[in-house]
Amino acid sequence: MMAVTFPIQHRIAQHSVERRGAERPGPRTETAGLSALRYTLAYQCYATHLLAVPKHPYAAMENWGLSVFVEQKILLDPEISSFSYQMDLTMVVVHEICHQWFGDLVTPAWWEDVWLKEGFAHFFEYVGTDFLFPKWNMEKQRFLTDVLHEVMLLDGLASSHPISQEVYEATDIDRVFDWIAYKKGAALIRMLANVMGQAVFQRGLNDYLMTHMYGNAARDDLWNKFSEAMQREGKDINIKEVMDRWTLQMGYPVVTISKNESLGHAVTISQEHFVYDMDAKMRDPELANRSLPCPPVIMVAFELRVL
Numbered sequence: 001m002m003a004v005t006f007p008i009q010h011r012i013a014q015h016s017v018e019r020r021g022a023e024r025p026g027p028r029t030e031t032a033g034l035s036a037l038r039y040t041l042a043y044q045c046y047a048t049h050l051l052a053v054p055k056h057p058y059a060a061m062e063n064w065g066l067s068v069f070v071e072q073k074i075l076l077d078p079e080i081s082s083f084s085y086q087m088d089l090t091m092v093v094v095h096e097i098c099h100q101w102f103g104d105l106v107t108p109a110w111w112e113d114v115w116l117k118e119g120f121a122h123f124f125e126y127v128g129t130d131f132l133f134p135k136w137n138m139e140k141q142r143f144l145t146d147v148l149h150e151v152m153l154l155d156g157l158a159s160s161h162p163i164s165q166e167v168y169e170a171t172d173i174d175r176v177f178d179w180i181a182y183k184k185g186a187a188l189i190r191m192l193a194n195v196m197g198q199a200v201f202q203r204g205l206n207d208y209l210m211t212h213m214y215g216n217a218a219r220d221d222l223w224n225k226f227s228e229a230m231q232r233e234g235k236d237i238n239i240k241e242v243m244d245r246w247t248l249q250m251g252y253p254v255v256t257i258s259k260n261e262s263l264g265h266a267v268t269i270s271q272e273h274f275v276y277d278m279d280a281k282m283r284d285p286e287l288a289n290r291s292l293p294c295p296p297v298i299m300v301a302f303e304l305r306v307l
């Protein structure tokens with residue numbers, strides 16, 4: 001068993017981290033989570049410890065100031081370890097460090113919103129790893145294939161489920177830690193950041209963390225902060241109204257654009273709930289009648305100049 005201690009400066013911008021007691025060096029992950037969060041508030045704990053253990057039921061587990069990893073998820077020899085191993089290991093360590101903010105500093109109010117911490121940690125894995133190893137270009141190259149495309153495969157099944165799931169008993173808790181929580185959570189956060197604009201998204205997220213630090217928060221608390229951030233920009237958009245359609249129901253839409261010959265130079269844009277098994281909608285009317293993320297369900301045809 002080996003403990004690696006990284007005393008961390010309280011100002012993230014300094015990125016000055018001193019490594020002590022590391023017999024076998026891990027990757028330069030000590031600042032990764034912090035860089036991912038460089039636009040949010042400073043690290044609040046006096047230090048963070050990364051502990052390698054020979055056995056653990058999970059790849060790693062975040063605790064306030066002490067994250068625990070199985071050895072193969074934190075120890076490597078840069079002289080002989082492959083790039084793919086280094087990538088994998090870096091992502092895991094960055095993920096756990098991000099949990100110091102999302103999970104430890106601000107904890108989901110209830111298990112139904114466990115995606116609030118897992119989605120953010122998974123999203124910032126890519127941002128933080130890009131900071132450490134920009135040449136890997138993880139966010140641009142790997143997010144779409146490893147996160148978005150993978151979860152679309154799952155969420156396109158008629159047997160999928162909403163990202164926010166009811167949890168009534170302790171035995172339900174393990175069930176909610178699935179790829180929908182991690183990958184769809186990360187994909188929705190990335191989508192929202194792109195829609196809001198990075199700067200506005202950062203301000204809303206910072207406000208959320210500052211307001212709820214050392215406490216609990218639910219998804220509506222996050223939506224409210226994002227809505228307020230948009231309103232400060234003069235954009236009256238209710239983020240809760242938009243995001244409830246993505247989080248309280250399963251699946252995602254498929255958009256069809258077709259040229260309407262009878263209307264001349266016009267196209268009709270429509271959307272419907274995408275499922276791989278089209279017969280499933282006939283078997284289950286609820287599946288066919290879902291409200292879709294972007295109202296209105298069918299957009300009015302508009303004039304489009306066809307070149």
Ligand SMILES: [Zn+2]
Pocket residue numbers: 095099117118121
């Ligand atoms: Zn996690």
